Amino acid sequence: xxxxxxxxxxxxxxxxxxxxxxxxxxxxxxxxxxxxxxxxxxxxxxxxxxxxxxxxxxxxxxxxxxxxxxxxxxxxxxxxxxxxxxxxxxxxxxxxxxxxxxxxxxxxxxxxxxxxxxxxxxxxxxxxxxxxxxxxxxxxxxxxxxxxxxxxxxxxxxxxxxxxxxxxxxxxxxxxxxxxxxxxxxxxxxxxxxxxxxxxxxxxxxxxxxxxxxxxxxxxxxxxxxxxxxxxxxxxxxxxxxxxxxxxxxxxxxxxxxxxxxxxxxxxxxxxxxxxxxxxxxxxxxxxxxxxxxxxx
Amino acid sequence: xxxxxxxxxxxxxxxxxxxxxxxxxxxxxxxxxxxxxxxxxxxxxxxxxxxxxxxxxxxxxxxxxxxxxxxxxxxxxxxxxxxxxxxxxxxxxxxxxxxxxxxxxxxxxxxxxxxxxxxxxxxxxxxxxxxxxxxxxxxxxxxxxxxxxxxxxxxxxxxxxxxxxxxxxxxxxxxxxxxxxxxxxxxxxxxxxxxxxxxxxxxxxxxxxxxxxxxxxxxxxxxxxxxxxxxxxxxxxxxxxxxxxxxxxxxxxxxxxxxxxxxxxxxxxxxxxxxxxxxxxxxxxxxxxxxxxxxxx
Numbered sequence: 289x290x291x292x293x294x295x296x297x298x299x300x301x302x303x304x305x306x307x308x309x310x311x312x313x314x315x316x317x318x319x320x321x322x323x324x325x326x327x328x329x330x331x332x333x334x335x336x337x338x339x340x341x342x343x344x345x346x347x348x349x350x351x352x353x354x355x356x357x358x359x360x361x362x363x364x365x366x367x368x369x370x371x372x373x374x375x376x377x378x379x380x381x382x383x384x385x386x387x388x389x390x391x392x393x394x395x396x397x398x399x400x401x402x403x404x405x406x407x408x409x410x411x412x413x414x415x416x417x418x419x420x421x422x423x424x425x426x427x428x429x430x431x432x433x434x435x436x437x438x439x440x441x442x443x444x445x446x447x448x449x450x451x452x453x454x455x456x457x458x459x460x461x462x463x464x465x466x467x468x469x470x471x472x473x474x475x476x477x478x479x480x481x482x483x484x485x486x487x488x489x490x491x492x493x494x495x496x497x498x499x500x501x502x503x504x505x506x507x508x509x510x511x512x513x514x515x516x517x518x519x520x521x522x523x524x525x526x527x528x529x530x531x532x533x534x535x536x537x538x539x540x541x542x543x544x545x546x547x548x549x550x551x552x553x554x555x556x557x558x559x560x561x562x563x564x565x566x567x568x569x570x571x572x573x574x575x576x577x578x579x580x581x582x583x584x585x
Numbered sequence: 586x587x588x589x590x591x592x593x594x595x596x597x598x599x600x601x602x603x604x605x606x607x608x609x610x611x612x613x614x615x616x617x618x619x620x621x622x623x624x625x626x627x628x629x630x631x632x633x634x635x636x637x638x639x640x641x642x643x644x645x646x647x648x649x650x651x652x653x654x655x656x657x658x659x660x661x662x663x664x665x666x667x668x669x670x671x672x673x674x675x676x677x678x679x680x681x682x683x684x685x686x687x688x689x690x691x692x693x694x695x696x697x698x699x700x701x702x703x704x705x706x707x708x709x710x711x712x713x714x715x716x717x718x719x720x721x722x723x724x725x726x727x728x729x730x731x732x733x734x735x736x737x738x739x740x741x742x743x744x745x746x747x748x749x750x751x752x753x754x755x756x757x758x759x760x761x762x763x764x765x766x767x768x769x770x771x772x773x774x775x776x777x778x779x780x781x782x783x784x785x786x787x788x789x790x791x792x793x794x795x796x797x798x799x800x801x802x803x804x805x806x807x808x809x810x811x812x813x814x815x816x817x818x819x820x821x822x823x824x825x826x827x828x829x830x831x832x833x834x835x836x837x838x839x840x841x842x843x844x845x846x847x848x849x850x851x852x853x854x855x856x857x858x859x860x861x862x863x864x865x866x867x868x869x870x871x872x873x874x875x876x877x878x879x880x881x882x
Contacts, residue, residue: 291692292685300715302689303681306696313709316676325711327676327729338711340637340678340727346719379613379624381637383725384600388589388881392599395588399603412610414622414635418597420880422643423720428680430637430727432624583717584685 291584299584321505322443323372323489324433335440337375337433341366345424349467355394357467358427359401365492366431367409368471368535372490373442374480375435377409377473382416383428390425398427409473439480441539446487446506448570451546454563456536457518458495459528465520466533476537478556483549488539494532497580499566502538508568512578518563532581540568588881596881618802619740620669620786621730632737634672634730638663642721646764652691654764655724656698662789663728664706665768665832669787670739671777672732674706674770679713680725687722695724706770736777738836743784743803745867748843751860753833754815755792756825762817763830773834775853780846785836791829794877796863799835805865809875815860829878837865 291299304311304320311319317326317335328335343362345351363380370377382402386395406413411431455472472490479485487506491498495517503510512529519528541549546564553562588596601608601617608616614623614632625632640659642648660677667674679699683692703710708728752769769787776782784803788795792814800807809826816825838846843861850859 289689290685291683291687291689294689296715299689299692303692303696303715306693307700307703307710310700310703310708310710314675316709316711319709319711320713322712325676325678327711336633338676338678338727338729340680340712340725341714342680342682342716342723342725344682344716344718344723347717378611379622379635381622381635381727383637383639385639385641385723386588386881388587390588392586392588392591392596395596395600396603399600403604403607406604406607411607412613412616413604413607414613414616414624415619415637416617417638418593418600418880419639419641420644421641421721421723424718426639426641426682426718426723426725428637428639428723428725430635430678432635432729583715584683 294584296583318442323369326440333437334434335437337370337373337435339366339369340428340430341369342426342428344426353467355397356401356404359398360405361467362427362429363402363405364469364471366429367405367473368490370431370433371471371473371476372488372537373435374439374476375433376477377411377431377433379414379432380406380411381414381430384416385419385421385426387421409471441480441485441488443487443489443502443505446502446508446540446568448508448568449543450486450540450568451543451564452510452540452566452568454518454536454538454565456561457520458534458536459523459531460520461531461533469535471535472537475557475560479539482552483541483545486540486542488537491534491536491538492532494530494580496529496578498538500578502540503568506568507572509571510566510568512566516563516565518561529578530580591881593880615739620666623737630734631731632734634667634670634732636663636666637725637727638666639723639725641723650764652694653698653701656695657702658764659724659726660699660702661766661768663726664702664770665787667728667730668768668770668773669785669834670732671736671773672730673774674708674728674730676711676729677703677708678711678727680716681713682716682718682723684718706768738777738782738785740784740786740799740802743799743805743837743865745805745865746840747783747837747865748840748861749807749837749863749865751815751833751835751862753858754817755831755833756820756828757817758828758830766832768832769834772854772857776836779849780838780842783837783839785834788831788833788835789829791827791877793826793875795835797875799837800865803865804869806868807863807865809863813860813862815858826875827877
């Protein structure tokens with residue numbers, strides 16, 4: 289059967305059956321299924337976060353995209369996953385596969401963008417590889433970070449009744465924001481340290497794909513108040529739900545904490561929207577009618 | 586200028602100029618330029634090793650290669666780099682980019698091969714991504730491991746007069762061994778713990794490319810005794826030097842230790858060859874006439 293007939297989540301589920309007993313092991317706090325892998329001793333003060341991610345020419349960026357923006361996006365995507373755990377990115381490794389016909393200046397521009405993102409988020413680039421690609425350009429990025437155990441936020445801690453919030457505004461990323469978004473590292477760390485966030489993830493495939501994932505990981509259902517979804521200028525609510533590549537934070541928090549959050553947020557981050565868009569529910573039966581981006585569909 | 590006009594080492598050197606001050610930082614023992622990145626406090630008992638590596642359809646494996654062997658190779662290459670530091674692989678993340686037209690069973694076969702390698706080397710697979718590729722299949726692997734500080738071996742510690750050894754036999758990997766080689770993890774750890782190895786790396790681009798790299802990293806020249814190079818059946822010495830993808834260990838050791846090494850090795854690893862093939866020299870002036878695999882040439 290072809291991958292496109294199955295969709296991404298079913299493909300991943302099938303592939304994982306080839307790894308019996310190989311996904312849990314020594315020092316693994318959390319393996320596949322969250323924004324990052326979490327490594328450490330259960331009672332250690334600090335845990336290590338590991339994330340890999342890739343961008344591919346013709347899929348994640350157009351061939352004529354500005355090289356600096358390609359490099360920025362390649363690193364920023366993985367940084368956004370570290371942010372979604374409440375973590376701090378520290379080290380990165382870069383794998384860049386290029387055609388031998390590629391111009392050196394384009395590759396250098398991509399590295400300049402990687403460097404710009406690394407500098408902004410305090411990341412040291414500790415290595416990488418270059419390889420020859422017979423097809424499109426391919427950039428794979430690995431980011432290692434740390435998180436205080438007490439601040440680490442998984443996708444799976446949501447509870448029925450939790451309020452669901454999202455940072456920023458959603459939709460229309462293909463107009464350009466997908467190449468220059470700012471991972472919410474400071475915001476994620478502030479949330480994780482100042483509040484008891486039950487569950488959090490970053491929005492990469494769109495609210496329509498990612499909110500059901502967060503709810504499912506938490507063993508909950510969800511109710512989305514579509515009229516409340518914060519929409520980028522020129523976008524419909526449908527676009528805000530299904531376009532993807534927003535790289536904003538989606539999280540669930542107890543109703544009591546949800547009351548004092550908006551004021552505290554506004555004082556700390558006066559220029560970034562924070563919006564309550566729904567809640568987690570006890571029912572997991574309702575089939576989600578939402579949809580987001582599927583990599584194989 | 587096109588990449589192929591420059592060659593890989595020159596391309597990498599140019600790209601690194603885009604990262605001023607971004608390649609050294611907190612907890613970075615060793616960044617780019619060795620088999621792995623090394624992370625930790627300078628006096629810690631254990632250091633962390635990070636490595637990313639990729640294999641691409643049409644470059645590192647033929648489209649009709651057995652899927653299990655493709656998966657094995659993808660993970661084993663990065664494991665070999667951990668071995669070259671004297672380290673122990675622990676955790677891996679897998680990024681797999683595939684055409685939506687791909688058959689699920691081929692992807693599952695690749696995962697079976699990844700799993701086989703993970704099981705053999707005691708690695709937990711803690712996550713990964715699937716992505717859509719508009720061109721060839723692309724597999725990027727990240728391996729995290731640990732090494733005792735006192736056992737960690739860099740490329741750069743070689744001294745003039747050191748004897749140079751290689752494990753196994755070289756050449757002819759394209760006949761099939763490049764898809765089923767066994768990373769020398771146990772051998773690397775034994776060497777690093779039982780002997781004072783000055784410098785070590787794994788042979789991925791061939792002795793002709795990699796021996797000059799080890800010598801250069803150590804600030805040395807080298808003398809290669811071509812007649813001593815251990816050659817796989819059916820191969821010429823030229824092939825053994827330039828084919829690449831041997832994934833054997835190449836290392837330098839003081840003359841005194843070099844004397845007692847062969848006997849100890851033979852007792853410990855009776856079925857794997859270990860061969861002295863030359864020495865490091867003080868002169869770095871002689872331009873190397875050897876050549877190995879260049880990814881862009």
